[in-house]
Amino acid sequence: MAYELYYWDGIQGRGEFVRLALEDAGADYVDVARGSEAKKQGTAAMMRILESRKDPYIPFAPPFLKDGDFIVSQTANILLYLGPKLGLAPADDKLRSFAHGLQLTIADMVVEAHDTHHPIASGLYYEDQKEAAKARSADFLRHRLPKFMSYFERVLDHNPAGNAHAVGSDTTYVDLSLFQLIEGLAYAFPHGMSTFNKRYPALAALRERVGGRPKIARYLDSNRRIPFNKEDIFRHYSELDQEIGH
Amino acid sequence: MAYELYYWDGIQGRGEFVRLALEDAGADYVDVARGSEAKKQGTAAMMRILESRKDPYIPFAPPFLKDGDFIVSQTANILLYLGPKLGLAPADDKLRSFAHGLQLTIADMVVEAHDTHHPIASGLYYEDQKEAAKARSADFLRHRLPKFMSYFERVLDHNPAGNAHAVGSDTTYVDLSLFQLIEGLAYAFPHGMSTFNKRYPALAALRERVGGRPKIARYLDSNRRIPFNKEDIFRHYSELDQEIGH
Numbered sequence: 001m002a003y004e005l006y007y008w009d010g011i012q013g014r015g016e017f018v019r020l021a022l023e024d025a026g027a028d029y030v031d032v033a034r035g036s037e038a039k040k041q042g043t044a045a046m047m048r049i050l051e052s053r054k055d056p057y058i059p060f061a062p063p064f065l066k067d068g069d070f071i072v073s074q075t076a077n078i079l080l081y082l083g084p085k086l087g088l089a090p091a092d093d094k095l096r097s098f099a100h101g102l103q104l105t106i107a108d109m110v111v112e113a114h115d116t117h118h119p120i121a122s123g124l125y126y127e128d129q130k131e132a133a134k135a136r137s138a139d140f141l142r143h144r145l146p147k148f149m150s151y152f153e154r155v156l157d158h159n160p161a162g163n164a165h166a167v168g169s170d171t172t173y174v175d176l177s178l179f180q181l182i183e184g185l186a187y188a189f190p191h192g193m194s195t196f197n198k199r200y201p202a203l204a205a206l207r208e209r210v211g212g213r214p215k216i217a218r219y220l221d222s223n224r225r226i227p228f229n230k231e232d233i234f235r236h237y238s239e240l241d242q243e244i245g246h
Numbered sequence: 247m248a249y250e251l252y253y254w255d256g257i258q259g260r261g262e263f264v265r266l267a268l269e270d271a272g273a274d275y276v277d278v279a280r281g282s283e284a285k286k287q288g289t290a291a292m293m294r295i296l297e298s299r300k301d302p303y304i305p306f307a308p309p310f311l312k313d314g315d316f317i318v319s320q321t322a323n324i325l326l327y328l329g330p331k332l333g334l335a336p337a338d339d340k341l342r343s344f345a346h347g348l349q350l351t352i353a354d355m356v357v358e359a360h361d362t363h364h365p366i367a368s369g370l371y372y373e374d375q376k377e378a379a380k381a382r383s384a385d386f387l388r389h390r391l392p393k394f395m396s397y398f399e400r401v402l403d404h405n406p407a408g409n410a411h412a413v414g415s416d417t418t419y420v421d422l423s424l425f426q427l428i429e430g431l432a433y434a435f436p437h438g439m440s441t442f443n444k445r446y447p448a449l450a451a452l453r454e455r456v457g458g459r460p461k462i463a464r465y466l467d468s469n470r471r472i473p474f475n476k477e478d479i480f481r482h483y484s485e486l487d488q489e490i491g492h
Contacts, residue, residue: 056404060351074350101319105306121385139367158302
């Protein structure tokens with residue numbers, strides 16, 4: 001039976017980290033909220049689960065995954081579950097734990113990237129928190145981005161199996177997620193990120209490599225890949241796009 | 247061999263979610279950064295690991311746990327690892343996954359609680375982001391806190407094994423973490439949280455019950471429990487403490 005991915009229509013968002021794993025593995029899946037009402041899909045189908053009055057194991061928010069009757073919520077938890085099934089997790093338990101820790105660190109950075117444009121409230125317009133957004137973006141680019149990226153670069157460089165992968169000697173969902181994270185930041189901060197490849201060569205090479213994986217490349221070219229846009233987690237506002245720190 | 251917990255000295259922070267599980271289980275552990283240099287402990291011992299130039303599997307940030315040579319990072323990942331060993335996780339795999347999803351949702355709320363007083367940058371003083379903090383706190387208390395707490399209350403009420411526990415019929419690390427989350431919010435926002443028990447009766451009862459567990463009660467009374475303070479994730483500033491929404 002096909003996996004069912006539930007995530008907001010119209011944005012890549014956190015759902016994209018799961019999509020990339022499903023796509024790279026060539027897994028059979030339905031992107032439910034993007035489907036048609038006629039097929040009992042669409043956003044309404046997602047909301048029926050989130051707003052269920054009787055079911056016990058309901059997620060707080062999308063993305064979530066249904067595998068048969070079983071629901072898994074939280075992006076990193078979904079990848080923890082899917083990774084081994086899709087051949088995108090290390091075989092070793094300790095490396096799996098390390099991979100999950102990395103994925104949670106990526107998730108932390110995604111929150112911070114989101115908050116660069118919405119530091120006060122997700123429910124308010126960007127225009128109503130623009131001054132705070134400028135201050136938060138400046139700090140993010142000067143301090144936080146280099147701190148996270150130096151760490152991920154270090155993880156690649158210290159991988160005993162070589163710096164082509166974050167964990168072990170094969171591609172895992174962590175590599176795919178690092179790709180998405182860098183893509184998102186490059187969309188949001190093209191000026192700041194213009195020095196990225198020189199500063200973080202192992203990450204830059206990983207990004208190239210993941211983007212060139214045949215199934216990922218086909219996916220990125222397809223209409224299943226939603227373009228980056230200004231409703232999404234990664235957003236481009238030129239006034240927020242500054243130099244990154246060291 | 248004793249577990250080694252590594253977390254910043256002087257604050258409860260994210261380390262506290264792990265401490266509560268270790269304490270409730272009566273596990274043998276060392277709180278390394280709070281130990282003495284003479285015993286090769288202290289903050290310097292923690293920094294040696296974080297700044298290691300050669301080890302491959304280094305965490306991004308505290309808390310992390312060492313079990314022998316094995317390092318686990320990220321609070322929720324540590325609890326995922328420790329839960330079964332400490333008898334604080336459900337036996338069933340699907341319930342374990344649900345428990346982990348809940349713990350990640352708690353972690354998300356902890357980030358938001360932190361950002362009420364530091365919406366612009368962790369590296370800046372509160373006083374330098376006070377106006378933004380007021381706006382963020384107002385939104386957090388009006389919208390976010392009720393959204394999260396209604397969800398957790400719903401999880402308790404829909405637990406097929408009864409509303410005394412978040413998952414299954416026994417105490418898990420999720421119950422302990424919900425206790426800590428509510429304690430922290432009550433410290434930070436005593437005025438806003440004054441209506442909490444009436445609004446969220448199942449969570450209020452859970453908080454009472456966890457606080458009354460003999461080992462937890464002894465721990466809370468001991469000097470191992472660091473008092474809440476203004477360097478911590480949960481902070482009390484009267485100007486941020488407003489009514490919570492519905």
